[in-house]
Structures are given as C-alpha cells and as structure tokens.
Amino acid sequence: MVKLSDRLEKICSMIGEGERVADIGxxxxxxxxxxxxxxxxxxxxxxxxxxxxxxxxxANIDRRLPGEVLDIRLGGGLAPLAVGEADVVIIAGMGGLLIADILSSDPEKTRSFGRYILQPRNAADKLRIRLAELGFVTFEETLATEGRFICEIICASPGGGLQPEFAPETEGLSAEISPLLIRKGDPLLPELLERKIKAADAVSERLTNAGAGKEQLLKRSEKRAADLRALLGSLESDGGNDGLPTVTENTYAY
Ligand SMILES: C[S@@+](CC[C@H](N)C(=O)[O-])C[C@H]1O[C@@H](n2cnc3c(N)ncnc32)[C@H](O)[C@@H]1O
Structure with a gap:
C-alpha cells in the first residue's frame, strides 16, 4: 500500500466511497x-x-497497480474534463493564483462539478477571495503537515448562488486565516500563526532598516503582526472556539 504524507492523507480522507474523482496536476x-x-x-x-x-x-501506476488501466489525460486545468464528469475535483500542490485562474477560466464548466478540494502551496488568501467572487461556498478547511510545511486544504462547492458564510475581505485577516479553522480549533493553527508572526516581524525589521519611504508598508506589516498576535492570544485564552458552535471534522462528508 502506498504511504501518503499527512497532507495527501487528509485529502484522501475527504473522498467518499464510489465518488467520481478528478486529480488535476x-x-x-x-x-x-x-x-x-x-x-x-x-x-x-x-x-x-x-x-x-x-x-x-x-510508471507509478504500472509499478503499484500492475495490470490496472487508469484514465490519464494530458492537458491544462479543467480542459481535459467533460462537463459534469466528476463529483470531486482535486487541485493540490499548485500556487493559489494558478488554482484561482484554473477555476475562473470556464465558469460554466467549473460549476458543473460537485465540489473541489484545493490545496494551494501559497497565496491561499487570494484564492479564498477569488472563490468568494466566483460564488463558491467554502464548507471545510483543514491544516496538514508535509515536511517542514503547514499546508492549507480548502473544500468548496461552486455554490449555485448561495452566499459563502464567511466572505473574506481584501483587508484584515479573514482571507488569510479562515474563520472555519478558528471555529473548529484546528490543532495546527497556533503553529501556523506563530510562523506568520515570525515572518511578519522579519518583514517589519527589513522595512525599518530600509529607512525613509517605507513608512506605509511598515505600518501595514506591524498592524498585520499585531492582528496575528491578537488572534493567537484569543486562541490561547478560549481554546479558539470564539464562542461559536464547533464545525466537526465530518462537515464535508455529505
Ligand atoms: C507540485 S505538483 C503536485 C502534485 C500533486 N497534485 C500533489 O499535490 O502532490 C504540481 C503538478 O501540477 C502540474 N500543473 C501545473 N500547472 C498545471 C495546470 N494548469 N493544469 C494541470 N496541471 C498543472 C505540474 O505539471 C505538476 O505535475
């Protein structure tokens, strides 16, 4: 049996029995x-x-599943799929902006699939904003590890006109740190926040050393670090539940 990383294991666990799955990339x-x-x-x-x-x-399929023929297609984004051909589309291990562009290129086709499991390597905030713009409903978020990385996994449906529960804003933290992760008290969230605070502090230090002309950027970076610290502090004081009902691990299993 193939051994998966925590990241791929968590994605795997989100697939229901007999579902038609497309793995893009x-x-x-x-x-x-x-x-x-x-x-x-x-x-x-x-x-x-x-x-x-x-x-x-x-080559991996020949080695691990000898004699089995799987449906492998060459092509970019959703182009290799026919309309409505999959219940679940997985797009993992690509940049957040690339995933956003794949979802935006043919909105009618994008909406023809039941749900998406998205795992951006970066720019998750920009992907969340694009999902909201496209009318997607994000119903589950999970953090996972792979090597030294903490990875974000976003489960969303094209929505059919429903409004997302949390519409992320371009300012503030709501696009960067999903309220769904806060609500469910994801065990990796404090570590993710600590890493982000460290990175924001390093940016602030560089901007301070850069001297005149960087005041606005410095102010923004310091505000972001302060917001992240406040969020981390609130997780430590109330366990992260924020007084809201807990979203269970099984929310995506519908
Ligand atoms: C880092 S690998 C991720 C592999 C696997 N999905 C995972 O999460 O472990 C990214 C893969 O996406 C493919 N890729 C990049 N852009 C793509 C696109 N627009 N459409 C389909 N595949 C793409 C690359 O060729 C590469 O094989």
Missing amino acids: TDHALLPIALFERGVTRTLILSDIRPGPIEKAR
Whole structure:
C-alpha cells in the first residue's frame, strides 16, 4: 500500500466511497493510487499539463497497480474534463493564483462539478477571495503537515448562488486565516500563526532598516503582526472556539 504524507492523507480522507474523482496536476499519482488501492473509488481521472509528470504517473501506476488501466489525460486545468464528469475535483500542490485562474477560466464548466478540494502551496488568501467572487461556498478547511510545511486544504462547492458564510475581505485577516479553522480549533493553527508572526516581524525589521519611504508598508506589516498576535492570544485564552458552535471534522462528508 502506498504511504501518503499527512497532507495527501487528509485529502484522501475527504473522498467518499464510489465518488467520481478528478486529480488535476496529478504528477506522481500517489493520491489516485491510494484511493484505488484502498477501494475508496475506481472512477478516477488523472491529468497533468506536462508530458513528464504523465509519464511519471504511468510508471507509478504500472509499478503499484500492475495490470490496472487508469484514465490519464494530458492537458491544462479543467480542459481535459467533460462537463459534469466528476463529483470531486482535486487541485493540490499548485500556487493559489494558478488554482484561482484554473477555476475562473470556464465558469460554466467549473460549476458543473460537485465540489473541489484545493490545496494551494501559497497565496491561499487570494484564492479564498477569488472563490468568494466566483460564488463558491467554502464548507471545510483543514491544516496538514508535509515536511517542514503547514499546508492549507480548502473544500468548496461552486455554490449555485448561495452566499459563502464567511466572505473574506481584501483587508484584515479573514482571507488569510479562515474563520472555519478558528471555529473548529484546528490543532495546527497556533503553529501556523506563530510562523506568520515570525515572518511578519522579519518583514517589519527589513522595512525599518530600509529607512525613509517605507513608512506605509511598515505600518501595514506591524498592524498585520499585531492582528496575528491578537488572534493567537484569543486562541490561547478560549481554546479558539470564539464562542461559536464547533464545525466537526465530518462537515464535508455529505
Ligand atoms: C507540485 S505538483 C503536485 C502534485 C500533486 N497534485 C500533489 O499535490 O502532490 C504540481 C503538478 O501540477 C502540474 N500543473 C501545473 N500547472 C498545471 C495546470 N494548469 N493544469 C494541470 N496541471 C498543472 C505540474 O505539471 C505538476 O505535475
């Protein structure tokens, strides 16, 4: 059986039995291989924009699932999929802006799939804002580790006109730190906040040393660090529940 990282394991656990899954940017194909091996689903489409990863996926499937033929397609974004062909679309391990662009390129096709599991490597805040603009409902967020990284996993549905419960704003922390993570008290959230505070402090120090002309940027960076510290402090004082009902781990399993 293929061994998955905490990041891929958490994504894997979000797939229901027999669901039709598309893994966009599959690369090594470890996630579809695990879903197949574990008997979660055999209705899998694997795609990648580059021939190299497609070959890697084929080689891994031949090695791990000898004699099995999986549906592997070459192409960018959602282009290799037919309208409505998948219940769940996974787009993991790409930049947040690239994921946002993939979702924006053909909104009608994007809306034809049941739900998305998105795992941006960066710019998760910009992805959350784009999801809200596109009318997506984000119903679950989870943090996971991989190596020295803390990864954000966002589960969202195209929504059909529903308003997201939390519409992230371009200012403030709501796009950067999902209220869903705060509500459910994700165990990795304090560590994520500490890392962000450290990075923000380093930026403030560089801006201070840069001298005149950087006052506005410095003010913004210090405000962000202060907001992050206040949020971390509130998690430590009330366990992070914020007085709100806890969102359970199974919220996505509908
Ligand atoms: C870092 S790998 C992630 C592999 C796997 N999804 C994971 O999360 O471990 C990113 C993969 O996305 C592919 N990719 C990049 N842009 C893409 C696009 N627009 N459409 C499809 N695949 C893309 C790359 O070729 C690469 O194989």
